[in-house]
Amino acid sequence: MGMNTDTNKYTILFAIGMVIVVGSLLAFTASSLAPNIDVNKRLEKQQNILYAMGINENTSSSAKFVSTEKAPDLFKQYIVEQIIIQGGDISSSEDAYLIDVKKQQANSKAGIERKLPLFVGEKENEKFYIAPIRGKGLWDAIWAYVAMDENMVIQGAYFDHKGETPGLGANIKERFFMDDFIGEHLMENGNFKGITVSKSNADPKNVDKMDYEVDAIAGATITGDGVAAMIKSELKLYVPYFKSLKAKAYGTSL
């Protein structure tokens, strides 16, 4: 080749050309695959919600969702109502599961009243109230779907994360951690207390369900603290709704 590829001018022009070509190629791929990816994310959300209320294919030790093929049907079958809570207004909506919790948190910071989605599931005549929550771990976002009964006692939980350390913080999505939350109480004498992920837990077998504590994961202090903070700040927002449920049940007003 007669071209001199060592001049500065050529090098810079080549770099610019390369960035344009590669950039447009990636943008094209991303936007043409976006619809498929969205569908997958939606299915995952349904799987997570179902997981929290105990509709899953768990094996003896590992967590497993229902298959993506079955998820939409099971979601229709078990989730009897989807609720949006905004300020004092409570409305039913088929699309509550499409609400982006991250966006709503940003709204709330900007002074806009945030929409709180809540899913009501029914299994074997028991009602589950499943709340999607989101917080911060050590490196990046963590989120969870927590299923509660009408007294805000946890019935099931699914945790996930974007980039916690594998083997340490990432273990929040392992069953030995998630299953500890089942049966834990959030309310103490009518006041919201939350759950602490505790390193000095005197109850490692997790027999005491009224101690507002679960056992922490060794080496994952900040992720664990993030989980506790997320539960405290996010689930608290649902307390008025649960109180109104009670009031309705007893026919009194608060």
Place this chain on the structure above:
Amino acid sequence: MGLLSKKDSKLILDPLADNNPITIQVLGICSALAITAQLKASIVMSVSVLFVLGVGNVVISLIRNIIPSKIRIIVQLTVVAALVIIVDLVLKAFAYELSKELSVFVGLIITNCIIMGRFEAFALGNGPWRSFLDGIGNAAGYGFILILVGFFRELLGSGTLMGFKVLGDPIEKTGIYAFGYENNGFMLLSPMALIVVGLIIWVQRSKNKALIED
């Protein structure tokens, strides 16, 4: 191999054994340790690398004469990164659950030394067809070891293959567990991958003495 000349078929066959990227060239060790706890993850990683290395080698070979040598590493990185992001997006769109398990490792492909190594050592100096064969051959050699290690680690560590319980149920004590066999949890940890790779290297070199260095 009637289709390929003797020289060309050597490009594919050599990396499978006598010039294997993992056991002889010692490239791509990090990913071989990280993801071989399950056979399924090993297979997906192998297929992804096969695609990236095959296509990447051709792309680099096609533009080898116009790449400014001062920024050739950056150009190579950009090509791998673009290909890997495409693989990641395709997995997200068509094999979402797999992509969740692999997303960390798919990112690792970008920095996988086997890819940069073959770009530098081969694609920059050879034509597209030969580079393609070299890429496929090396990725196949890499994948072969990955799958071999994954097979033993999953079988001995979890008693399963591709998630199926081939040895019986460890909790209900069926199959060979009835005779007191236990899974070796240590097989699931990364150090065991290193030991398994070491055993493969040992077997290979004891069979072919020409591979032993002084």
